[in-house]
Amino acid sequence: MASRKISSLLSRSLSSYLCSSAGRSSSVRRGLKRFSTAAAIDEPITPSVEVNYTKLLINGQFVDAASGKTFHTVDPRTGNVIADVAEGDFEDVNRAVSAARKAFDEGPWPKMTAYERSRVLLRSADLIDKHNDTIAALETWDNGKPYEQSAKIEVPMLARLMRYYAGWADKIHGLTVPADGPYHVQTLHEPIGVAGQIIPWNFPLLMFAWKVGPALACGNTVVIKTAEQTPLSALYVANLFHEAGLPPGVLNVISGFGPTAGAALCSHMDVDKLAFTGSTSTGKLVLELAAKSNLKPVTLELGGKSPFIICEDADVDHAVETAHFALFFNQGQCCCAGSRTYVHEQIYDEFVAKAKARAEKRTVGDPFKQGIEQGPQIDPEQFNKILSYIKSGVESGATLETGGDKLGSKGYYVKPTVFSNVKDDMLIAQDEIFGPVQTILKYKTIHEVIHRANASSYGLAAGVFTQNLDTANTLSRALRAGTIWINCYDVFDAAIPFGGYKMSGIGREKGIYSLKNYLQVKAVVTALKNPAWL
Ligand code: NAI
Numbered sequence: 001m002a003s004r005k006i007s008s009l010l011s012r013s014l015s016s017y018l019c020s021s022a023g024r025s026s027s028v029r030r031g032l033k034r035f036s037t038a039a040a041i042d043e044p045i046t047p048s049v050e051v052n053y054t055k056l057l058i059n060g061q062f063v064d065a066a067s068g069k070t071f072h073t074v075d076p077r078t079g080n081v082i083a084d085v086a087e088g089d090f091e092d093v094n095r096a097v098s099a100a101r102k103a104f105d106e107g108p109w110p111k112m113t114a115y116e117r118s119r120v121l122l123r124s125a126d127l128i129d130k131h132n133d134t135i136a137a138l139e140t141w142d143n144g145k146p147y148e149q150s151a152k153i154e155v156p157m158l159a160r161l162m163r164y165y166a167g168w169a170d171k172i173h174g175l176t177v178p179a180d181g182p183y184h185v186q187t188l189h190e191p192i193g194v195a196g197q198i199i200p201w202n203f204p205l206l207m208f209a210w211k212v213g214p215a216l217a218c219g220n221t222v223v224i225k226t227a228e229q230t231p232l233s234a235l236y237v238a239n240l241f242h243e244a245g246l247p248p249g250v251l252n253v254i255s256g257f258g259p260t261a262g263a264a265l266c267s268h269m270d271v272d273k274l275a276f277t278g279s280t281s282t283g284k285l286v287l288e289l290a291a292k293s294n295l296k297p298v299t300l301e302l303g304g305k306s307p308f309i310i311c312e313d314a315d316v317d318h319a320v321e322t323a324h325f326a327l328f329f330n331q332g333q334c335c336c337a338g339s340r341t342y343v344h345e346q347i348y349d350e351f352v353a354k355a356k357a358r359a360e361k362r363t364v365g366d367p368f369k370q371g372i373e374q375g376p377q378i379d380p381e382q383f384n385k386i387l388s389y390i391k392s393g394v395e396s397g398a399t400l401e402t403g404g405d406k407l408g409s410k411g412y413y414v415k416p417t418v419f420s421n422v423k424d425d426m427l428i429a430q431d432e433i434f435g436p437v438q439t440i441l442k443y444k445t446i447h448e449v450i451h452r453a454n455a456s457s458y459g460l461a462a463g464v465f466t467q468n469l470d471t472a473n474t475l476s477r478a479l480r481a482g483t484i485w486i487n488c489y490d491v492f493d494a495a496i497p498f499g500g501y502k503m504s505g506i507g508r509e510k511g512i513y514s515l516k517n518y519l520q521v522k523a524v525v526t527a528l529k530n531p532a533w534l
């Protein structure tokens with residue numbers, strides 16, 4: 001159980017946290033003390049939470065991997081092992097898929113009333129609330145994100161998403177169709193079957209919720225493979241679903257690696273649908289494996305290099321704070337990070353100076369400490385990748401305004417880094433860095449910036465700061481991206497669809513749009529014997 005030490009971190013109210021997180025400077029944020037010193041990082045707080053669930057969850061039971069193998073899950077603050085976790089592979093995926101198949105084909109899940117399914121999801125949400133601090137502590141320990149973010153935003157959002165999908169469960173129905181001829185025509189909206197889901201490490205709980213929520217609400221059964229970096233929180237939460245009355249086999253959780261467990265799920269002939277979030281290159285592999293096996297439909301939520309356009313009429317202070325949040329939130333490890341900040345030439349110098357000052361104020365340190373905005377990156381691979389992009393930025397001639405290096409002697413901390421004078425053809429302006437590195441570019445005209453913003457193979461999100469309604473409307477239509485945030489950024493809600501244009505993905509998650517990923521439409525055509533009576 002989480003200790004009082006962790007509970008005491010919950011002293012700030014959610015609303016003030018959300019307010020500051022939404023990009024407005026608040027008295028709370030101004031009052032923060034900086035922790036970006038090596039000492040604060042090198043003496044990590046020991047989280048008072050026990051890791052109780054490390055096995056695979058198959059058919060409602062925690063079981064060892066068939067091979068008996070385990071792998072380390074690691075604390076990104078130190079590189080130390082948190083726990084050894086069962087390593088799922090081909091054989092375990094087979095076991096999980098057959099449990100999910102049986103739970104789908106024989107019931108009870110798809111055969112229960114929609115209202116009963118909704119009640120299970122609602123009870124799960126209540127249990128998530130009850131275990132908020134423990135789940136948050138596991139998430140922060142495994143991932144490195146600030147505990148306050150886990151406890152006040154992400155775990156509450158997980159519960160919120162479950163309630164949202166619980167609300168849909170008994171509102172899913174087909175249509176009657178006015179066809180030509182003497183026929184009564186209706187559509188039935190049926191669950192697809194066994195959903196295979198693969199999630200990344202940057203938002204382990206929220207990615208779990210975005211995938212499991214609609215799948216279960218629509219009456220499917222699930223085998224979900226978590227990211228090898230962050231297996232712990234999903235196991236804990238899935239256990240709560242069972243405590244809430246979820247029948248065995250409906251939700252199976254496999255910890256393990258991509259090329260083994262992940263690929264086995266993608267290729268499985270008994271998986272009826274795949275949903276994946278992660279890198280564009282792995283997304284292509286997932287699609288290929290699905291095509292080569294049973295042509296299962298695939299939804300993909302992939303990378304991005306999202307433009308954030310600050311017009312000359314923007315409120316500069318608000319824009320600086322929001323652009324900072326858009327990039328640095330979650331250690332910069334967001335698929336939709338505002339990672340190309342385009343600033344109008346008239347306000348460019350002022351913006352760069354303020355963005356630099358804001359990055360230098362960012363509180364970096366042990367994510368279990370109160371008031372910390374930025375913890376460590378997830379693992380050595382990401383850490384080294386980010387440092388090499390920083391090097392490439394310097395070598396290609398961008399101006400390093402601040403940061404540019406690692407922080408502390410342990411773990412994977414990176415200093416908040418800002419580059420100005422960035423050109424579109426530099427690697428740092430083209431590739432997804434997935435770290436705390438802001439790149440600021442200059443533009444002259446709206447026409448020009450539309451063209452430059454769209455000149456990317458990605459199209460996940462875009463931000464616009466302007467006080468001119470016409471500019472806002474024109475840009476939101478012209479930008480080729482799945483989400484456009486005007487005078488805000490990273491506003492997520494269970495009801496707002498999310499997904500990408502171009503190589504940022506296929507399909508939409510969340511909201512009403514997510515349901516169609518998990519439903520088959522069956523047309524039922526009945527000949528009328530006596531049409532003349534109508
Ligand atoms: P990844 O795409 O390789 O991993 C994401 C998930 O896919 C994990 O669960 C992994 O085990 C699984 N996976 C990996 N290879 C697979 C395969 N052959 N078959 C089936 N599943 C497989 O991403 P990774 O390596 O963790 O990060 C690399 C880069 O991807 C990051 O630097 C970042 O740019 C991007 N990324 C984007 C995310 C997003 O939210 N769109 C999330 C995580 C990473």
Ligand code: MG
Binds near residue numbers: 073231
């Ligand atoms: Mg880990």
